[in-house]
Amino acid sequence: MNIGDVAERSGLPPKTIRYYEDIGLIRPGRSANGYRAFRENDLHKLAFIGRARTLGFTIEECRTLLDLYEDENRESAVVKRIAEDHLARIDEKIAQLKSMRATLAELVAACHGDSRPDCPIIEDLGRGGRPDDPA
Amino acid sequence: MNIGDVAERSGLPPKTIRYYEDIGLIRPGRSANGYRAFRENDLHKLAFIGRARTLGFTIEECRTLLDLYEDENRESAVVKRIAEDHLARIDEKIAQLKSMRATLAELVAACHGDSRPDCPIIEDLGRGGRPDDPA
DNA sequence: CTTGACCCTCCAGTGACTGGAAGCATTACC
């Protein structure tokens, strides 16, 4: 298989696949003409990585997970721990975004959004986010 | 004020403040010794940027917001629209993360996490995320 | 007078790609 076929079948752009080879996630062979020659196994790995990436795992986690994928004697506990850590990070990010969202939504709701210059959003930013002190 | 004072009062690291000057967000003067000389106005701007960044606005949005901050004749509608766009982006990200989280939580729950190698997490990744077909 | 804290600039690296240029290889079509 050439890179184009693998790209189509794995859903990853050729550029990304080359990048994954660069950083050592896969090692396709080479044809006589210098083209990368992918085997089914490479395709499986790429699909694996693609899936892991859509679940938000970092490349380094993907590397570890790939090793575990190939390791017949892996302990599922190791895999589970990586996933749990990642889950915790996701929860943190969600919490952060929700907090941002809440503040921002309040400000947006308070802004009349017309042609006049006064604007609670700008005022909040200008106060550095400290609560308003109308005294 | 030297950069250290401004860093402390704005909560931004000196490196970041220098970077903000580099990209033209602020323009502090210079003392005879070559040190940056910040005025109160610079500090206000930095606090403004810092706040906007914690709310997740990009640097380019900060630039625009700063312009609006300084513009006595701004229309609050313009500000509101930027904030609304940003809000929509945040909502998108939250949705994405929640979807990741849901899938990942299922997999984690299904993994017994002991010394045996069989693991629903690895299996999902290996299938590229396609639903299991036990037939 | 030296020590240490502070400041300066410039370069390089982060993560995970992505875009583009320059140049072979192959394939499709007439």
Add this chain to the structure above:
DNA sequence: GGTAATGCTTCCAGTCACTGGAGGGTCAAG
């Protein structure tokens, strides 16, 4: 058989928003 369009190759640079570090000047205290 020629030629034009793909497709493949490598390498360099850019993205975003910083961050780390080297190498060196400046300033206040003891």
